[in-house]
Amino acid sequence: GQQLNQSPQSMFIQEGEDVSMNCTSSSIFNTWLWYKQDPGEGPVLLIALYKAGELTSNGRLTAQFGITRKDSFLNISASIPSDVGIYFCAGRYLTQGGSEKLVFGKGTKLTVNP
Amino acid sequence: DAGVIQSPRHEVTEMGQEVTLRCKPISGHDYLFWYRQTMMRGLELLIYFNNNVPIDDSGMPEDRFSAKMPNASFSTLKIQPSEPRDSAVYFCASSRARGTQYFGPGTRLLVL
Numbered sequence: 001g002q003q004l005n006q007s008p009q010s011m012f013i014q015e016g017e018d019v020s021m022n023c024t025s026s027s028i029f030n031t032w033l034w035y036k037q038d039p040g041e042g043p044v045l046l047i048a049l050y051k052a053g054e055l056t057s058n059g060r061l062t063a064q065f066g067i068t069r070k071d072s073f074l075n076i077s078a079s080i081p082s083d084v085g086i087y088f089c090a091g092r093y094l095t096q097g098g099s100e101k102l103v104f105g106k107g108t109k110l111t112v113n114p
Numbered sequence: 115d116a117g118v119i120q121s122p123r124h125e126v127t128e129m130g131q132e133v134t135l136r137c138k139p140i141s142g143h144d145y146l147f148w149y150r151q152t153m154m155r156g157l158e159l160l161i162y163f164n165n166n167v168p169i170d171d172s173g174m175p176e177d178r179f180s181a182k183m184p185n186a187s188f189s190t191l192k193i194q195p196s197e198p199r200d201s202a203v204y205f206c207a208s209s210r211a212r213g214t215q216y217f218g219p220g221t222r223l224l225v226l
Contacts, residue, residue, distance in 0.1 A: 042118075042205050042217030043157070088157065099170040100212055104157040 002027045006089050006105030013079055014113050021087060021108040022073040029091030032065050032072040033102070037086045046087075047074070079112050086110070116140070118218035120206050126224045132194040135221045138187055139208030147215060148181055148191050149205040157205070163189065196225045 006023045013019060023032070031050055035043035047058050049065035049072060056063055062075045072091075076083055089105040119138040127133055139146045147162040161171040166183045174181070178197070183189040193200055201224050207215040 040219070042207070042220050044217070045214050048214065095170065095172075097170065097172075099162075101159055101162075101170065102215070103159075106156045 002029075002091065002093055002101075002103045004089055004091055004103055004105040006108060008108060009106070010109040010111070012111045012113065015079060015081060017079055019076040019079055019083070019110060020073060021089075022071060023089035023091070023105045024071040025091060026070065027091070027093065028069045029093050030069070031092035032063070033090040033092065034061075034063050034072070034074045035088045035090060035104075037088065037107070039085070043088055076110075079110075081112050081114050084110055084112050118206055118208055118216055120204075120218035120221050122221060123219060124222045124224075126226065127196055128226050129197055130195045131225075132192065133196045133200075133223060133225075135191040135204050135206075135223070137189045137191070137206030137218060139189070139206070140210075140216055141187070143208035143210050143216075144186070145209045145212070145215075146183060146189050147207040147209075148189070149207065149217075151203040151205060151220070152201075160191070193223075196223075198225045201225050 004023050004025050033048050034046045037043040047063040052069045053067045054065040060077045086107040086109050088107045090102045092102050121136045144165050148160040151157045160173045161181045163183045181191045203220045203222050205217050205220045207217045209215045
């Protein structure tokens with residue numbers, strides 16, 4: 001089945017630093033999504049990307065849909081303590097049966113030291 | 115507006131017992147998804163419904179798992195009999211058409 005390789009698995013940074021994480025796959029996706037999950041909560045959508053090459057920002061977050069449609073990255077600028085959490089990439093694809101599904105990366109756990 | 119509501123938030127049970135997880139999607143959403151999250155396998159789609167009809171259940175691990183959606187505002191995921199390897203966080207999510215999926219807070223299941 002479809003698989004996403006998300007890296008790094010974890011990051012420990014100082015407040016104010018920039019962060020970069022990415023997802024790659026051998027499969028093509030028609031949508032890339034980035035979610036954040038806080039402890040004890042469900043994932044919350046941060047950014048959605050719909051076209052190859054698309055670059056989208058949401059405040060201090062910037063994400064890009066790779067031109068090959070097989071990868072995406074998420075950057076966080078000037079990190080703050082509330083950025084702590086687990087970040088997931090997700091790719092949407094069409095199955096052979098015609099249903100649309102999301103596959104998730106394993107997540108990047110971000111720790112921000114004040 | 116209320117988000118996706120799941121109950122219970124925590125469930126501890128013994129191996130062999132039946133477990134029922136419940137979900138109330140966001141009003142007006144016509145898609146409902148059940149996911150399972152574990153450290154080893156991450157977040158996996160189990161099954162999803164469109165207008166109360168199961169569309170893709172290829173992620174359901176085995177016959178011990180079953181899901182129903184009797185109406186637009188309620189769905190259940192049942193495990194019978196439960197096993198320790200079923201211990202995980204189970205999320206329900208809903209969306210309008212194929213738009214953004216909104217996740218509930220999850221049910222943390224521990225099977226002893």
